[in-house]
Amino acid sequence: MRHHTILLLLTLTLLVGAACGGPKPIHVGFAAQLTGPHSDLGVDGRDAAILAVEALNAAGGINGRPLQLVIHDDQGDPEVARQVSSALIEQGVVAIIGHSTSAQTEAVFEQINQANMVMISPTTSSDYFTGQDDYFFRITSTTSMQGRALARYVYTQGYTQTAIVYDQTNLTFSNSFKENFEAEFHKLGGEVELVLSFTSRIDDVRTIAQSLATHEPTALLLIASAFDAALIVQAFRQLNPTTPIFSSGWAQTEELLIKGGNAVEGMTLIIAFNPQHSDPAFQRFIERFDQRYQRPVSFAAAFSYEAILVLAKGLHQTKGSTTGLREVLRELGPIAGLQGTFEFDQFGDVRRDLYISSVRAGTFQVVTTIPAEELP
Incomplete structure (x- = not known):
């Protein structure tokens, strides 16, 4: 445990999207594996989330308040994932975007539900989370x-x-x-x-x-x-x-x-991702991602971008509050994503083209x- 605690203290925490002064920012957690040989999903997801937050803040944020990402590396370790989620909850984030794999999501699943903390995973698809009345939402299919x-x-x-x-x-x-x-x-x-x-x-x-x-x-x-x-x-x-x-x-x-x-x-x-999709929103995203990072867009990047957009829709309705956020997200109806529309069911699961x-x-x-x- 001491080893993992030290790792948590060394975890990269990055604040993105707000300068000092001005309206109070809305903190959004991001948790995924960002280091090591299996970090491709997390890195792509983080980079896309940064772009999404920048675009939303440029358009006025949430009722004039900017979004601010608080980014943590779970290192692909379930114990570190639990420590990361605990830290984000204590930091007062309104929601967590993550984790990138089902194993890490399972590790924090009970934790987020006990804290009534909305978690939107871009890429977690295991049936373990299907049909549960919880605080977990996902962007990908099961x-x-x-x-x-x-x-x-x-x-x-x-x-x-x-x-x-x-x-x-x-x-x-x-x-x-x-x-x-x-x-x-x-x-x-x-x-x-x-x-x-x-x-x-x-x-x-x-x-x-x-x-x-x-x-x-x-x-x-x-x-x-x-x-x-x-x-x-x-x-x-x-x-x-x-x-x-x-x-x-x-x-x-x-x-x-x-x-x-x-x-x-x-x-x-x-x-559930088409790298050649012709949707204009996706094509604009490809261009922005390539300009910033000089690499192709992956499913993890596209779904992470959508996760931020979905959260923003919910926060607009709750005026940046966590109160009622889960219920609002469940009732959003059809959502215009980067590759057509998708919709949450009553349990936060989605059906998308494969x-x-x-x-x-x-x-x-x-x-x-x-x-x-x-x-x-």
Whole structure:
């Protein structure tokens, strides 16, 4: 505990969006993994949140009061995540944007509910949080929707058998995705011929690749971060260059393309994000993000930007207060996002279009759109 306390004291806290003097700022917490090899989601989310706050403040903020981000690094550690959330609650933030993975969100779930603290996660998708009367909202669709939709796609592509490799570090997400995929795949008549798990930062991915190559699977489903997926695919492709590889959207970031290189060409992923979406709001966001950060927009960036916009809509109605914020967010109705509209249900969950993307020439290219109304 002492170790984690020291880490918390060293946690980067960044205030963005307000100068000294003037109207009293409204503090908004942001918590995600911002350091280490699995920080791509958190860094993209933070950078997009900064842009969103700047745009809102330039337009007058919330009834004349500027938003101010209070940013903390949870380091991908559940204990640090709990310490970070405790610190943000004590600092008096009106809401928390975060966390970036389901495992860290689960770690703080009881904490935020006991504090009546609204949390909006851009990327947490585990079914663990589905249908609960709580203070948790999310911008992305659930693992049940994504896992089952991918199972249908894999099966309709002619693959009736597949192996699965999943990361136990983010088990709240990976196990939920795996179980939903397996249930739908079996229902269709498919067979999961091999299941392997690993613990990120501990297990050698070459061992995973060797086990896969020994079994010669018909197809492969990866449920892992971009960092780990890239390493596994590189090692596996050296032993088996032709097996089709499918993946959860967790890996769909620039990290996969950079670290995976030619090995990830042809890899197929599912996520509620279209990097080629034509919505003018999304195109403007792409331009601003590229101008500031000189890198492509990821799903984590887009969803984080939307999370700030959603929170701002709620705060406009509560005049910057936490009182009634949860109820207001639940009743917002259709929300104009960066890629069309979405809407919270009574539990803060959303249904959004899903996209099947393939890595082609070093980019993610959408090959199939699954409308929200057609999701399982």
